Amino acid sequence: MAEENGRKVGAVLVVGGGVGGMQASLDLAESGYKVYLVESDPAIGGVMAQLDKTFPTNDCAMCTLAPRMVDCGGHLNIEKLTYSEIESVDGTAGRFTVRVRKKARFVDPNKCTGCAECVQHCLVRNRAYLERVETPELALLADELDGLRRIVEKYKGRKGAVVPVLQAAQELYNYLPETAVRYLSKELDIPLSLTYRLATFYNAFSLTPKGKHLLRVCMGTACYVKGGKRILRASQKHLNVDIGGVTADKEFGLETVNCLGCCGQSPVVTVDDDVFGYVRESRLPELIRSYR
Ligand code: FES
Incomplete structure (x- = not known):
């Protein structure tokens, strides 16, 4: 970077999108330089985003961080290269050439709204669900099957009904047998990972038999x-x-x-x-x- 006729030219590379990197980027961008902010994580914010309070002033970490994140996010002079790594730096002071590798996200950042739907349908996490055809035949008794079919009939096509489905199954068995969970996941097209996540999170559900x-x-x-x-x-x-x-x-x-x-x-x-x-x-x- 340099100054020509009082005009700032060139660009600055800031490495790390934590609170320090963001503040440096903002200061440089405000003073007229084009800034490239490189962050290896998928989002800027750094470790401070995980904190509640900061020492020694006991300030709220998010209150310190959030305004900088918003300013950085919207600043026209700051180009954020998140989920990226620096591969090489060549040249001398004043004229560096930096090679940055952007890691694949497998989502289109222009279309991503942060809804996290893709997490539910992740091909890696849901392997068990995707491979369900290879799981052994479900050993369900006829009367158990009747009860489960009633649940399927009631909730088929209803989005976001995983918890009521599990509640109904829990009521039926007084716990959630693996066979029943697999059957419901398959019939209602719910990722197995999601049913297990909820079944193990809420106290109301149990994967082991309970007393009458x-x-x-x-x-x-x-x-x-x-x-x-x-x-x-x-x-x-x-x-x-x-x-x-x-x-x-x-x-x-x-x-x-x-x-x-x-x-x-x-x-x-x-x-x-x-x-x-x-x-x-x-x-x-x-x-x-x-x-x-
Ligand atoms: S302590 Fe409140 S009901 Fe037992």
Whole structure:
């Protein structure tokens, strides 16, 4: 870069699109130079975008970063070369030639709206889904198939209904068997990766068998203070099962929960959707028996 008759000529290359690189690019662009900003990641922002607060001022990282990102993004004098690497630098001070390699994105950046739809249909992530024809035949019993068919009929063609589909299957089996998940994915054309992602993310879903009834003991502060731990121990002993486990006869699963919103009645337990307050250890056997 140089100055000719008071006019800035040439261009500047800034390496790294973090907060420092962006600020340098903005300063140079504002002073009249053409700036090439090279960033190896798919977007500018750098590590600061992952931070909440910054030391020592405790400033909000995003509040510092966002205005610079917006300014950089829209500045006519800054050409952003994201997802790019520098291959070689030749020449001497004042006249460098830089070779930059732009990595393939496999999306058209002019058409990309950042909707992330492509993530759902990624050919690499969804390999299991794409190869489903090679998976072993689904071993489903006739009555199971009936239930699943009803779910398929109800949700066929409805976009964004993955969670209700999984809820319906969970209701049917009380957990999500692999065969059922694969069947629903195939019939409703939902990527298997998406069903598994949701099934493992939400607490309401389980990929392992649950008991016919679920006993949950509240271990929130109020219940804990009022003897929640004792109730939990008594439940474990009476059902002969650990937390998260299922009884041998598959009748009861045991879990803990942190506050059910009725702390005034602590200690609290629930069996399925029924809530029981002021629970005493001595009442537990009778309570459990009433659900068997
Ligand atoms: S702590 Fe148990 S209901 Fe709130």
